[in-house]
Amino acid sequence: MRVIPLFAILLLVIFSASAMAATLHGTVYDDELNELNDVVVEVNSTPQQRYVSKDGSYTFNLLPGTYSITARYNKDDIYSYSSEDAVTITDDGDFVFDLFLFADLDEAIELIEDSEDISINGETEDMVPSQQRNIGVTAVVTAFVILMAVLVYAYYWRKKKEREEAKEIDRVARTAKQRAREHPPDKKVKKVLEELELKEKVEKEQHLATETQIILDILKKEGGRSTQKEIRKYIPLSEAKISLMIAELESQGKIKKVKKGRGNIIILN
Structure with a gap:
């Protein structure tokens, strides 16, 4: 007669573990934000899960914990792309985590x-x-x-x-x-100099506002996200100038910069 209670307890444990599991899924991109197909995605769960993405997306069911997600894509006989990211699951639910692969x-x-x-x-x-x-x-x-x-x-x-x-x-x-x-200088000359300085300052601010608006327009055109390398192709300015404009937009809360490998992903807020 004790077989039935033990079986019920076993079912309760199984259903409790399933209820705590979270769904982690996302899309795999290269360093130019192109979706990649035929990518091998692995997570070091117990047991280890491996998924071959044919359409650029992946899905894993994971219990709470910290995991390492690796992805690898062989473009040709010369170059391969890969990434390794750490992700922490704290509760059950549905979570999106996109992967960005860079050339090795x-x-x-x-x-x-x-x-x-x-x-x-x-x-x-x-x-x-x-x-x-x-x-x-x-x-x-x-x-x-x-x-x-x-x-x-x-x-x-x-x-x-x-x-x-x-x-x-x-x-x-x-x-x-x-x-x-x-x-x-005398008062008249001083006043003229102050007016010229103020005019120059206003013109600089207006020029900077125009240039930063160009970056926002590029991000809108690219679907809300792009790489700093891609943005520079549209704007013939130095790397330092582009970085200054991106920092200005980031301080205004209009964009978010994510460091990935040797480049930056710029995301429109």
Whole structure:
């Protein structure tokens, strides 16, 4: 007769665990906010769950706890995309958690190192097609690395130039202030200078407001979210200027910036 109560207790435990489970789901994107298909998504639950997303979305049922969610996507023989995020489930419910995958450049560099032993001194004609293809891949990756080095050098050169210009402007401003203290202008000249300074300040604020509005329009066009790299394609300004405009919008509560890998995801509030 005690079999029935034990069976009832077992059913109660099973239903209690099911009631506490939460549903975690979302969409998988690359670094340009394109949905990715054929992505392998895993979560370190007990037992471990693995899901192959054919349409860019995934779903897991999880008990309360902290989990690591990893996703991997192989675009071609050269580049692969991956991500690893930590998520904490505190209660049952339905939760959305999108995944953003970034290219693994370390693997491309390893490909270069593995291809260094290929000789191209008159032996290309005797190579099989797979070896010729490896040489082509090496040439492409090498060109990419050289291009990145040139871009990094140009970036730091421009930063140095901007710092030198800022120092020169600061020096001129200090000299002007020193001369103003030594030779204070009369009241009329002082009034004109104050009016010119006020006019210049208003024009700068209006110009900044126009530029930040362009960023808001870009985010609306992109469906409410974009990368800082994508925004810069629309606005021909320096990286420092774009960052300043984004910081201004963030301080106004109009956007939210999410750090992902080596880039930023900008989300319209």
